[in-house]
Amino acid sequence: MRYSQTLSNLRWILFAVFVVALLWSFVVSPDDAILKSSQRIFYIHFGSAIACFIAFAIGWAAAIAYLVKRNLGWDRLSAAGAEVGLVFATCVLVSGSIWARVAWNTWWTWDPRLVTTAVLWFLYVAYFVLRAFFAEDRRRQAVAGALFSLFAFLDVPVVFFSVNWWTSIHPKVITESGINISSPAMVTAMMLFLVAMILLAADLMWLRWRQHTLADRLEAARAELRSY
Amino acid sequence: MSEQIALWFLFFAYTAVFVILFLVVGRLHSRASRLEKEVEHLEAAVSEEEKKKA
Numbered sequence: 001m002r003y004s005q006t007l008s009n010l011r012w013i014l015f016a017v018f019v020v021a022l023l024w025s026f027v028v029s030p031d032d033a034i035l036k037s038s039q040r041i042f043y044i045h046f047g048s049a050i051a052c053f054i055a056f057a058i059g060w061a062a063a064i065a066y067l068v069k070r071n072l073g074w075d076r077l078s079a080a081g082a083e084v085g086l087v088f089a090t091c092v093l094v095s096g097s098i099w100a101r102v103a104w105n106t107w108w109t110w111d112p113r114l115v116t117t118a119v120l121w122f123l124y125v126a127y128f129v130l131r132a133f134f135a136e137d138r139r140r141q142a143v144a145g146a147l148f149s150l151f152a153f154l155d156v157p158v159v160f161f162s163v164n165w166w167t168s169i170h171p172k173v174i175t176e177s178g179i180n181i182s183s184p185a186m187v188t189a190m191m192l193f194l195v196a197m198i199l200l201a202a203d204l205m206w207l208r209w210r211q212h213t214l215a216d217r218l219e220a221a222r223a224e225l226r227s228y
Numbered sequence: 229m230s231e232q233i234a235l236w237f238l239f240f241a242y243t244a245v246f247v248i249l250f251l252v253v254g255r256l257h258s259r260a261s262r263l264e265k266e267v268e269h270l271e272a273a274v275s276e277e278e279k280k281k282a
Contacts, residue, residue: 011250011253011254011257015250018246018250022239022242022243022246026235026238026239026242031235037234037235037238038238040238040242044242203253204253207253207256207257207260210257210260210264211260214260214263214264214267217267217271218267218270221267221270221271221274224274224278225274225277228277228281
């Protein structure tokens with residue numbers, strides 16, 4: 001009851017933040033001088049990217065916790081983090097591609113930021129293939145998933161710092177001197193979408209964790225029944 | 229003028245996507261709650277069966 005109340009409150013806050021973010025980005029935030037209204041894709045793109053990194057980081061931390069504690073609750077959280085991270089990584093790639101079509105006149109270019117993000121996406125697809133391979137043995141699935149998660153997460157800092165390490169045409173939004181956007185209204189829209197995306201990621205992770213827990217409980221009950 | 233229309237189109241497209249997303253996630257949460265209750269019933273039935281056997 002306590003959990004469902006917290007969840008319900010979180011969802012209403014999330015809804016309110018999304019309404020404010022949408023209104024702010026379309027009514028208050030100005031058009032970009034060159035990209036005009038299409039620049040608003042960036043708000044979704046940036047928010048999705050940060051939410052994706054946070055979800056993968058939670059999945060990675062939970063994978064370490066599972067390897068230390070051997071409690072399946074951590075594995076469920078790790079899988080939920082990877083799943084939600086992958087959904088947001090897909091949003092990043094799709095929104096980035098649409099933005100690139102307008103800004104660079106191409107859907108895709110072999111830029112380090114784009115390539116490392118695509119590698120990240122494939123790594124986490126491989127993570128789920130690996131988990132599916134060990135589906136028959138829950139413990140082995142958890143160990144294999146946790147070990148692979150440790151490896152796959154190494155690409156997250158590479159994606160983040162790729163624009164600094166290599167020559168890239170991708171815009172550098174976060175620099176050493178702060179956020180590289182001149183209009184305060186645009187920064188506010190960006191921040192509102194960032195909060196909204198992080199809350200959405202938290203809600204989705206909560207949902208997936210609940211579903212994984214239910215699946216494990218159901219499997220335990222079925223095993224109990226089979227033993228009769 | 230066409231720029232203004234494009235902006236409204238984009239706004240309604242964004243709003244529609246998020247409204248659909250909220251409805252789907254809300255529905256999935258309520259389904260998870262229903263399933264939770266059913267799994268609790270099943271667990272109770274299993275433990276009762278265990279007691280009978282013992």
